Amino acid sequence: MKPQQTRLCIYPKDVQRITGKSERYGRMLLQKIREHFQKEEHQFITIEEFCRYTGFEKEEVILFLGA
Numbered sequence: 001m002k003p004q005q006t007r008l009c010i011y012p013k014d015v016q017r018i019t020g021k022s023e024r025y026g027r028m029l030l031q032k033i034r035e036h037f038q039k040e041e042h043q044f045i046t047i048e049e050f051c052r053y054t055g056f057e058k059e060e061v062i063l064f065l066g067a
Helices: 012-019 023-036 047-054 058-065
Strands: none
Touching: 012 023, 012 058, 023 047, 047 058
């Protein structure tokens, strides 16, 4: 059965939990992803964009976040 997704975006605290790095690292990584996908500063990063950039499996991230 496919996990049900309840949210679309990922936050620095999520990156911290996934990677085990600091929240500051999470902010920097999300900024790099934002630049990579040519998004503006106010736009959110989706879980799918995060996975495409980092190489993580989307289903694993969703399960890990409990999203």
